[in-house]
Amino acid sequence: MPDTSMTLPAPVLALSGDVLVAAPPTARPRSRSRSRPPSWSRSRSRPPSWSRSRPPGPDRRPAGRYRRLFAPPGARAFTAGALLARLPMGMFSVSAIIMIAGAYGSYALAGAVTATGLAATALVAPFTARLVDRYGQARVAVPATVIAALGSLALLLCVRHHAPAWTLFAAYAATATTPNTGGMSRARWAHLHRGDPAAVHTANAFEQAADELCFMLGPVLAALLCAALFPEAGTLTGAVLMLAGVLVFAAQRATEPPVSPRPPGGARTPLRTPGMPALLLVFLATGAVFGSMEVVTLAFVDGPAAGAVLGLQAAGSCVAGLVYGSVRPAPHAGRRLLGCLAAMTALMSLPLLAAAGTGSLPALAAALLPAGMATAPALVTGMTLIQRLTPEGRLNEGMTLAVTALLGGIAAGSATGGWTVEHAGATAGYAVPVAAAALALLLCLAGPGTGPGTTKARLS
Incomplete structure (x- = not known):
């Protein structure tokens, strides 16, 4: 591509005495608007070398997104x-x-x-x-x-x-x-x-x-x-x-x-950030889904196949997480979390229906696979919101609070699921993860900063 920083006009014929001579081309001065910025401004805005190697525009291929992720x-x-x-x-x-x-x-x-x-x-x-x-x-x-x-x-x-x-x-x-x-x-x-x-x-x-x-x-x-x-x-x-x-x-x-x-701004803990306590309650209820599902499934299967059946739920979540990360996220993370929790609530009812309707192990295994696929998108979106709500310099603490809430929910879900199995049977126990997922959805709807009406720029 030719250099467009200066324009050389065509030679001009001029009369010098009785001889026509060609006037030398004159260089047009560079426009001020195209002048290079000073070195100090270039050093501030210059991206790192690994990011300059990225192709222009968003990469829509799933493999391309993960390739960009590991470029640094x-x-x-x-x-x-x-x-x-x-x-x-x-x-x-x-x-x-x-x-x-x-x-x-x-x-x-x-x-x-x-x-x-x-x-x-x-x-x-x-x-x-x-x-x-x-x-x-x-x-x-x-x-x-x-x-x-x-x-x-x-x-x-x-x-x-x-x-x-x-x-x-x-x-x-x-x-x-x-x-x-x-x-x-x-x-x-x-x-x-x-x-x-x-x-x-x-x-x-x-x-x-x-x-x-x-x-x-x-x-x-x-x-x-x-x-x-x-x-x-x-x-x-x-x-x-x-x-x-x-x-x-x-x-x-x-x-x-x-x-x-x-901490900048005098923030002592992410717990004081508006919207963070409500989001941690959502994580607590989501953890109860995992804890109760594990205990109830172990009681329902009651044999060496229980580990393989639970592995299907984890495998579904693993695959769904990778696929969810390969697509461009929709705007408004708060609304996206609501959609993920609604899908999780709906799909968590499949193991309950399979256990109550047929009582067969293959049907339960087939129902646990899509149920597991519903959990990863909800947790991925929830972690995104945690990162945006956490004050600068407190990111590890904010995400650890989310993991702690999940652990607390797992413990509560395990206890509740075990009590339900003991008093009402394993089939009825599958109502516990459904109720926990519905509770997470309601908490997200009611919580400030996570519901659909939020207008905070950090959550968009």
């Missing part, structure tokens, strides 16, 4: 570390139950110990996330993971040597310092793709699919290790994988979000 240097490395660190999250509870029940002969004790660890995590995790926001991911996540890994090893030794029961509670409570690797990974995506809502949407969908994959494969791997090797093998392997994954994740310093020692 170091993105694939920290993703690998995050996946490695998250896989044990689905292993620890199953491993602890198998290990403790086998050594002490009490499933009640095993359940109480794991419940104590869950409650301790719900209390400690937000404070760990606040430290991460203030001092940086690498400086906090590594020592916190070391403490959690030592707690897992202490539990292993206590069980191995048949120590008093109270030592099991103390050791497992020490694992509460485990950092929220999924939240830290989402914070990195939000930092790398700031100003690109479509890329952040794809990143949230990928992270949700990764969560589902880890929680689907973790229990299977734990059960296999405990059965094939020795009862403590699942806990030992989980501690090693978690520590190795966090070390790989923390080593990618180039993608780490900057720290914010003092």
Whole structure:
């Protein structure tokens, strides 16, 4: 393409004495409006090198969106570390139950110990996330993971040597310092793709699919290790994988979000942000869907096929998350969340209808697959809203609060589902996840900042 910065007119014939001579072309001065900006302004607006390699315009191909997502240097490395660190999250509870029940002969004790660890995590995790926001991911996540890994090893030794029961509670409570690797990974995506809502949407969908994959494969791997090797093998392997994954994740310093020692604007916690408490209640009710569905399905199937049937629900959620992330999100995230929760409420009724209508295992498995596909879009959109509502410099804390709400909902859903199964039967128990999904939808409708009438720019 020719250079258009200056225009050379055609030679002009001029009369010089008796000879016609060609006047030399004169360069037209560059227009002021096209002059290059000074170097300081170019350095401020210049995008990073990986973003300048993107093709112009939105990439509508699903593979193209994920290719753009992993374009920043170091993105694939920290993703690998995050996946490695998250896989044990689905292993620890199953491993602890198998290990403790086998050594002490009490499933009640095993359940109480794991419940104590869950409650301790719900209390400690937000404070760990606040430290991460203030001092940086690498400086906090590594020592916190070391403490959690030592707690897992202490539990292993206590069980191995048949120590008093109270030592099991103390050791497992020490694992509460485990950092929220999924939240830290989402914070990195939000930092790398700031100003690109479509890329952040794809990143949230990928992270949700990764969560589902880890929680689907973790229990299977734990059960296999405990059965094939020795009862403590699942806990030992989980501690090693978690520590190795966090070390790989923390080593990618180039993608780490900057720290914010003092919250801007004087904000002390995301809980004071308008709309955040209502959104956390939605996460709480959504967690109850997962907890109740798991307990009720285990009671309904009552056999070795229960794990495979529950795996269909997780597989459906994983696939739906990847597909949802490959499409361009519709505007108005608050309204999008309402649509996702409405779809989840409708599809959660399929297992209830299958269990009540036929009572057959194949019908229930076929109903759980679309029911699982409804959950990922709701959580992806909810996490997007969490990121937009969280004050700057508090992103890890905000997302950890969302995960804590989910954990609390899972615990409440498990208790409610178990009580319903015991008093009304497994078939009636499927009404609990339907009611929990409907409650999440109602809370979203009533909550300020999440309903369809919101006009906040941050939620659009």
